[in-house]
Amino acid sequence: MIRTSLNELLHMTRKAMLGCGFSHDIAEDTGWAMVMASPYQPDAICQLADDLFYYQDHHSEAPVIADNHRITIDNGQLYLQAKPYEMLGFNGILCDWLTASEQPLSDENAVILKLPYMPIVFLGHLLWTASQYNQQVVIEHHGRYLRPDQMLAIKPDTGQNAQEELAEYRITMQNSDDVRIMPAPEPVEIDDTGWSRLSEFAFRSYVPESEASRLSGAGAGLTDND
Amino acid sequence: MAKRQSAQSVSEIAVEMRPASTVMRLSRLGSFFPHRLSFMRILMRRLCAEKPEMRITYQSLDQHGFGHMVLTIAVGGMDISLIAYSRELAPEVRTDRVIATKWDSSFCLFEGIPSQSEIDALAEHVSRQEAGRYSEKVLCLSRANKSVRLFAHVVESLASGKQPDHEMLIQIGYLMRTTAVYGNGKFGIADRGAISGYEAFQPPFQIEMLAVFMIREYSVLLAEWCAAQRSSAAVTLATEYRRYLGIGNSTGLGMAPFLVNHPCLVHSWMMVRETALMRCRTQARLTPLQQQSFDRLVIRTKTHLAEWQVEDQEQTRRTELLRTEFDRFLAGLKTAPLPEIYPLEDVYQRVSGCSEDMQELMVSLLIEICADAVDGLSHCLSNPFEPRLDASMTVAELGALIETQYQWALDIDLDQPENEAQFWYVSAEKLEPRLGLRFDEPGADKEMPFHMVRYIQQLWAHIQSVDGMMNIARFMLEYPQTRYMVRRIQTISRFSYGEIRDNLVADKCRPIDLLRCKLSFFGAGKFDPKSDRWTRVTLFQGAPTPADIAAGCEDDWLFAISPPPQL
Numbered sequence: 001m002i003r004t005s006l007n008e009l010l011h012m013t014r015k016a017m018l019g020c021g022f023s024h025d026i027a028e029d030t031g032w033a034m035v036m037a038s039p040y041q042p043d044a045i046c047q048l049a050d051d052l053f054y055y056q057d058h059h060s061e062a063p064v065i066a067d068n069h070r071i072t073i074d075n076g077q078l079y080l081q082a083k084p085y086e087m088l089g090f091n092g093i094l095c096d097w098l099t100a101s102e103q104p105l106s107d108e109n110a111v112i113l114k115l116p117y118m119p120i121v122f123l124g125h126l127l128w129t130a131s132q133y134n135q136q137v138v139i140e141h142h143g144r145y146l147r148p149d150q151m152l153a154i155k156p157d158t159g160q161n162a163q164e165e166l167a168e169y170r171i172t173m174q175n176s177d178d179v180r181i182m183p184a185p186e187p188v189e190i191d192d193t194g195w196s197r198l199s200e201f202a203f204r205s206y207v208p209e210s211e212a213s214r215l216s217g218a219g220a221g222l223t224d225n226d
Numbered sequence: 227m228a229k230r231q232s233a234q235s236v237s238e239i240a241v242e243m244r245p246a247s248t249v250m251r252l253s254r255l256g257s258f259f260p261h262r263l264s265f266m267r268i269l270m271r272r273l274c275a276e277k278p279e280m281r282i283t284y285q286s287l288d289q290h291g292f293g294h295m296v297l298t299i300a301v302g303g304m305d306i307s308l309i310a311y312s313r314e315l316a317p318e319v320r321t322d323r324v325i326a327t328k329w330d331s332s333f334c335l336f337e338g339i340p341s342q343s344e345i346d347a348l349a350e351h352v353s354r355q356e357a358g359r360y361s362e363k364v365l366c367l368s369r370a371n372k373s374v375r376l377f378a379h380v381v382e383s384l385a386s387g388k389q390p391d392h393e394m395l396i397q398i399g400y401l402m403r404t405t406a407v408y409g410n411g412k413f414g415i416a417d418r419g420a421i422s423g424y425e426a427f428q429p430p431f432q433i434e435m436l437a438v439f440m441i442r443e444y445s446v447l448l449a450e451w452c453a454a455q456r457s458s459a460a461v462t463l464a465t466e467y468r469r470y471l472g473i474g475n476s477t478g479l480g481m482a483p484f485l486v487n488h489p490c491l492v493h494s495w496m497m498v499r500e501t502a503l504m505r506c507r508t509q510a511r512l513t514p515l516q517q518q519s520f521d522r523l524v525i526r527t528k529t530h531l532a533e534w535q536v537e538d539q540e541q542t543r544r545t546e547l548l549r550t551e552f553d554r555f556l557a558g559l560k561t562a563p564l565p566e567i568y569p570l571e572d573v574y575q576r577v578s579g580c581s582e583d584m585q586e587l588m589v590s591l592l593i594e595i596c597a598d599a600v601d602g603l604s605h606c607l608s609n610p611f612e613p614r615l616d617a618s619m620t621v622a623e624l625g626a627l628i629e630t631q632y633q634w635a636l637d638i639d640l641d642q643p644e645n646e647a648q649f650w651y652v653s654a655e656k657l658e659p660r661l662g663l664r665f666d667e668p669g670a671d672k673e674m675p676f677h678m679v680r681y682i683q684q685l686w687a688h689i690q691s692v693d694g695m696m697n698i699a700r701f702m703l704e705y706p707q708t709r710y711m712v713r714r715i716q717t718i719s720r721f722s723y724g725e726i727r728d729n730l731v732a733d734k735c736r737p738i739d740l741l742r743c744k745l746s747f748f749g750a751g752k753f754d755p756k757s758d759r760w761t762r763v764t765l766f767q768g769a770p771t772p773a774d775i776a777a778g779c780e781d782d783w784l785f786a787i788s789p790p791p792q793l
Contacts, residue, residue, distance in 0.1 A: 003361070004411075004414060005362070005410075005411030005414055005415065005417045006411060006417050007412070007417050008412065008413070008414065015652075023706075023709065024675040025709045025710035025713060026709075032612070068706065073700075089706075092702075092706075093699075093703060093706050096615050096617040096698070096699050096702050096709075097617065097703075099615070100697055100698065100700075109699070132612065132614045182419075185418075185419025185420040185423070186417075186420065187361070187362050187414065203654070205652065205672055206652050206654035206657065206672070207653060207654060207660070207662070207668070207669030207672050208654045208655070208669070209653040209654065209655045209660055210662055210663075210667045212663075213653070213660045213661065216757055
């Protein structure tokens with residue numbers, strides 16, 4: 001395990017997402033999602049690293065853009081069936097959908113997902129969205145109603161069986177006085193293997209410095225022993 | 227300037243705050259000066275009010291000044307310690323570049339007073355800076371190199387019972403220069419969120435400023451220690467010199483992206499400064515004390531400008547013009563004294579036709595003399611909000627926002643290569659922001675999201691192709707690639723000072739304007755540009771010393787000037 005600050009976690013995630021071809025808004029949001037989710041799930045970072053690995057396997061071309069043709073809308077209900085790793089590209093716009101409740105959409109927007117399991121990163125996204133809009137997210141699953149933080153407390157089964165069986169999740173956003181805001185600004189213990197894998201993805205977002213740039217950087221051209 | 231009658235004896239004056247389209251231009255940002263609401267000043271005012279004593283809590287230095295020293299000060303009732311590790315550094319490895327891996331001194335700011343075992347445990351990490359790993363007990367991380375010439379001279383002089391050469395001390399102005407100051411969670415240190423919970427550290431960068439202030443004191447103590455080891459007749463540095471010495475710093479591109487990446491926060495900084503200016507302009511009369519302050523301050527400013535000598539030709543040209551304009555302003559005060567009613571609005575109007583340097587210099591002067599009206603604004607410098615998307619807005623409403631906030635970007639012709647000649651990126655070598663040439667260097671596909679002009683123009687084209695009544699949630703399904711910019715536009719509509727109204731990738735973009743803006747908010751002055759990409763500054767020059775603070779003093783050091791020779 002490695003102990004990181006929340007700011008470190010946010011930016012490592014952001015850079016890893018950029019390194020894998022995601023846009024800056026998705027990268028930033030995913031950073032916040034990890035900040036929200038990791039205090040509940042120390043291995044959230046491993047799931048993200050796995051998802052990025054799968055994404056690289058299946059979508060090698062950058063930039064990554066959500067495939068909107070897979071989304072159907074019926075009177076404010078947004079339907080999507082996806083593999084967990086594919087959710088990385090959709091997380092942002094699904095949360096946006098939840099926050100839009102005025103005409104011409106119906107009064108209550110909902111997102112209905114068919115997934116083998118609920119990805120930790122998406123739950124973090126939902127928490128981040130709820131905190132930003134000061135609302136409560138409710139997830140209906142098998143007749144139970146849970147908040148994202150309650151679902152995060154239950155580690156999902158991500159095994160082979162879970163990959164094959166699809167379950168339905170109906171997500172809505174509601175006004176509430178009991179909103180999960182931000183985690184305490186305390187360091188989090190996270191899986192060090194996941195951290196290393198994210199670091200490798202992050203490295204892809206960097207650019208080798210040109211000689212011209214190096215020669216014009218701060219401190220260049222001066223006598224350092226003056 | 228419209229005036230309206232009120233029930234008061236003095237008619238109220240209607241003054242409009244300067245709009246973002248005026249303030250947020252690169253050339254104006256690059257003309258900012260330190261001011262009363264700069265972060266160093268806020269820290270110093272707190273210290274002056276609390277009068278804490280800075281004390282040496284541990285010291286283990288050898289005769290050459292190598293070892294460690296711990297300084298502790300109580301701020302807002304909380305003990306904070308600077309742990310300073312000093313080592314011998316061969317001349318060939320001493321470099322101010324960010325690529326350095328060894329330094330004369332390395333530091334961390336520590337919550338509380340460290341135990342000996344904590345000092346020992348941190349030594350290995352702090353000496354390696356970015357390569358180390360830290361806990362949340364560490365609040366800030368920094369390193370510094372000596373000004374070898376001045377440090378050796380000061381030690382030698384003090385050891386021989388004399389004060390250092392006046393000219394040399396004034397010319398260099400610092401014993402050490404920092405090459406980085408890290409805060410906010412870097413390498414595992416405490417998150418900003420943890421620190422800002424303390425009232426004393428709620429304004430931005432207070433921890434980082436405190437670290438530099440303590441490093442400044444350490445640099446003098448280290449020189450005095452070395453002098454004392456050489457001779458029992460050694461003297462301490464004269465108080466005037468102690469006060470004048472600051473901490474040098476080389477600031478480059480690493481600082482620039484902050485102003486783009488934190489639109490909500492930057493809006494708050496600018497809003498506070500502009501609000502302060504407006505409060506000054508609408509002050510009906512000056513008190514006798516304020517009049518005295520103003521008179522004293524303009525004289526000091528004249529000397530300060532005369533002492534601001536740099537090698538950079540462009541800065542020299544600007545400073546010369548500024549001196550001329552300032553002299554003209556002073557001469558004008560003699561022939562046409564300030565009116566009794568709304569004198570500061572009169573000052574503001576007098577310089578409105580001058581250079582941006584002169585206008586912004588005057589902003590700092592006006593704010594300085596209105597302490598009672600502006601000091602409370604320091605609590606408005608933070609901003610808890612992050613950019614967020616309003617998915618229920620219509621595309622037509624978004625279009626209207628673009629027209630009001632981003633017309634400048636729509637007007638730029640991207641068919642002209644010079645308008646996107648550069649790109650910002652993060653370097654693989656040091657993970658630092660850099661600027662590349664788009665058409666000559668690889669890496670533009672990984673550029674930082676600073677090409678607002680292109681994003682706006684692409685988005686503008688997309689919104690023309692859909693029904694204006696479509697809401698943004700649905701628009702995002704159609705054009706998810708525009709989400710970053712849509713969110714930014716909506717954010718800027720609420721935080722209008724959060725966007726720089728200039729093309730940051732044009733060949734004419736001068737990153738140093740961004741640096742100067744941020745450094746002015748830190749409280750740095752006497753900018754000494756070494757190119758259009760980096761500048762030298764000296765921090766805390768002329769600020770009260772820890773002894774001044776403990777004894778009780780005022781926070782009155784804007785545009786500090788050099789002391790007379792000390793014997």
